[in-house]
Amino acid sequence: MIRSLLGFLVCSIATTQVHAAMRTDFESSALVSGTIVIATDGSVRRVSVDDPEAARPTLVKFVQDSAMKWHFDPVVPESGTDEKRYRMTVRLIAKKAANGNYDVVIRGVSFGDGTTTGEVRDNPENQQMPPRYPMSAIERNVTGTVYLVLHIDREGKVTDADAEQVNLNVFGPENTMEVWRKQFASGAVKAARQWTYRVPTTGPLASEDGWVIRTSIVYSIKELSEMNKKDFWQTYIPGPRIDVPWLHKYETQSGNGDTVDALPDYTVQTRGAGPRLRTPAPQGS
Secondary structure: OOOOOOOOOOOOHHHHHHHHHOOOOOEEEEEEEEEEEEEOOOEEEEEEEOOHHHHOHHHHHHHHHHHHOOEEOOOOOOOOOOEEEEEEEEEEEEEEOOOOOEEEEEEEEEEOOOOOOOOOEEOHHHHHOOOOOOHHHHHOOOOEEEEEEEEEEOOOEEEEEEEEEEEEOOOOOHHHHHHHHHHHHHHHHHHHOOOEEEOOOOOHHHHOOEEEEEEEEEEOOOOHHHHOOOOOOEEEEOOOOOOOHHHHHHOOOOOOOOOOOOOOOOOOEEOOOOOOEOOOOOOOO
16 A cells, blocks of 8 residues: 655655765665575575565675575464465665775565555555644655554454554654654554554454554655655764554564564565564674
């Protein structure tokens, strides 16, 4: 589902990079999506990347080599096999080292994409209820992404909603950026409380009383056609991760890393829908 707020102003990438160079808290990152195949004992058999040309051979190899070292809880295999495949998204972070080169690490990984009947799926009608774009943010070319965590009941209604993190694509004084984060988060949560979802009808999650999901809202003042032309690496100011008190009620539910921002735009991630890592995803350069 596309929840981008369309407008008529375009934020200059070149200007963003100039401002970023004057700060120490900016971050360059990329999402690499693909498929991971896991054996019944939790070992990884194969890893593929969707767009290897965009990611480039060295990064593809880095993601594949890293993922092959992961180990998961035992999985239920697909019919007639001894393995199971999952959709996977990896968040890469590039940081400038003292020698001027860039080190790349894996910060997080998510599984599933909200497209199967065993997961919570989006409702197309939610597209008609986007959040309001703050006029003050439009006037100042402020853009960003809000990462939401929601609780969905058996009827598909949102019973709890909060913003866990807000990343901004433009830079300013910290107190001003905090105002922008709060405006984006408030609008996103208000809109999310009106949404409904299609609940799981197959698999182990179908019998649950409710589900925790994560999704995102992109506040952009670009036209949709321009938004889809993203560079592989994106530079932004990451916001702090916010503790969500009501989420603690569901800590006993199976998670898969609970990485907030390792989630492609406009997708839904259902907690417990993917495989569970026994240890955190390893990091390297």
